[in-house]
Amino acid sequence: MLKAEDAFPLPEPLSARHKDSFAYTTMKDRQPVILTKVIDYLFRERKEIAEVYGDDVLEDLKAINELLAQLRYELMTDKPLSPLNESELPDVHDWNHSLEEARFDCAAKHEDCSWFTAPWLLVECYLYRRIKDAFLKGSGTGKLKHFDFFADQKKSSLLDSLSSVRILGNFLLDKLSHLQPGNPDASKTLFFHMVELSLWGNKCDLCISGGNPNAHTSDPLADLDVFRQNILSDHLDDIWSFVKSSMSLGPAEICFIADNAGFELFSDLALADFCVSIGFASKVVFHVKSFPWFVSDTVESDVEFLLKVLEEEGLCSLALRWKSYFETERWSIESDHFWTLSEPFPNMKKIRPLLYERLSRFRLLVVKGDLNYRKLLSDLNWEHHTSFELALRQFHPCALVTLRTMKSDMVAGLRPSVGKNAHTIDPNWMITGKYGLVQFSGRKDTESKCSV
C-alpha cells in the first residue's frame, strides 16, 4: 500500500509559530481564557466545593490555583515546555517521550521547544494534562485529585439543550417502533439521518466557545435539510454499503471514539441504538476520556448524568432502554490513556499496541469530533485534496468513519474545488463548525488480528 511518506515529504505539523494561523489565535487568545476560567471557577466555588469535600480542601484549592497561575504564566510568556514529573497516572513516560521528540525537532531549528514553537496538537493537549497535574499535585488531602473541574459547564450545556434532546429522543423512539426487521433497505434513509444528527451534534463544544455557554437549542431534525449542503466530503453511500454487507455476516461489535458530552453524546447514543436496533451492531463500546479534557469531552460520569437527566426530563423509556443496554453489557464504556496523549492515531500501533489490537477487533470505529480528526490525520498541514486514505498514514485497525464539524484549519479528502468554493462563501469556513465531513475508510490492516 502507498504510504504518504513514500509519495511525498510529509507536510508540516500545524503550529502556533505561524502568526496568521488558527493555532496561534487559539494559543494566544482561547487557551489562556479557558485556563483563567478554571482558576476563577475554583475560587468562586470554593465554599460549595468545601461543603461537599470538607473544609480541608480549601488549602488544596489554594495550592491548585497557585499551580494553575504558574501554568498560565508559562503559557502566556511562551516558556519552554517542561517534562512531567512522576505521577500516579500511567502516561508520564509517553508524555515525556512526546516532549523529548518535540524538543529534538525544535533544537534542529535552533529554537526552544515552547508553547508557540512546538506542534499545536502537542501544546494544546499538554495544557489539559498540566491542568490535571495541578490537581494531582495540589490536592494534599487527595480529595480533589479526580475532581471534574469542567463538570458544571458540561451539565449546564446539556440542560440548556433539553429541547433539542426531547425532539431527537421522541423521534428516535417513534422510528425504532416502526423498524422493519429483515429489510435493511427500509432503514437506509433513516440511517443517513442518524449519522448526520451525530455529525451535527459535534457543532457545539465548550472548547471552541472558550468555555462560554454553547448549547444545542435548535430543532435538530429541521436542521438536517439546511445543513446537508454543508457536508463537504460525504461518504454516506459507502458507509451504508459497508453496513449492509456487514449485516449479512451477522451482528458485529462497533466502537465510538467519543467526543463531547451533552447533546453530542446524546446524538451518539441515538446512532448507537439505531445500529443495534437494525441488527448491524451486537455490542457497542464507547471510548471516553479518563480525565477532564478540552472542556466538554465526555468522561464516564457524563454518561451517567445524561441518563439521569433523560429519566427526570420526560424521556424515561429511552433512559431505561439505554440503562438496560449498559446493564446487560450490550453497551459498555472503556477508556485508555492514549486518548489524553498528544499522539496522532497512526502512532498508536507503536505506543499502545494493546489498544490498537483492541480496536482491530471491532468491525467499525466511529471517530467523533474535531480533535479526534486532527489526531487521525496527524494534524499535518495537508493539501485539502490529499486523499483521505493517504492522510490516514496506515491507521487501519478496522473500517472507520469520521464525523467531524470543521473547527480547525486542517482537512484532507476534499474534491479540488470544494475548499475554494467554501472559502468564497465564508473565509472562516474551516473553523466555525458550520461545515462537516463524513469520511470513511473500509480498509483493514491485514497484520492486525480480527475476531469478529
Ligand SMILES: O=P(O)(O)OC[C@H]1O[C@](O)(CO)[C@@H](O)[C@@H]1O
Ligand atoms: O470537541 P471537538 O470537536 O474535538 O473540538 C475541539 C476544539 O478544540 C480544537 O481542536 C482546538 O481548540 C478546535 O479545533 C475545536 O474547537
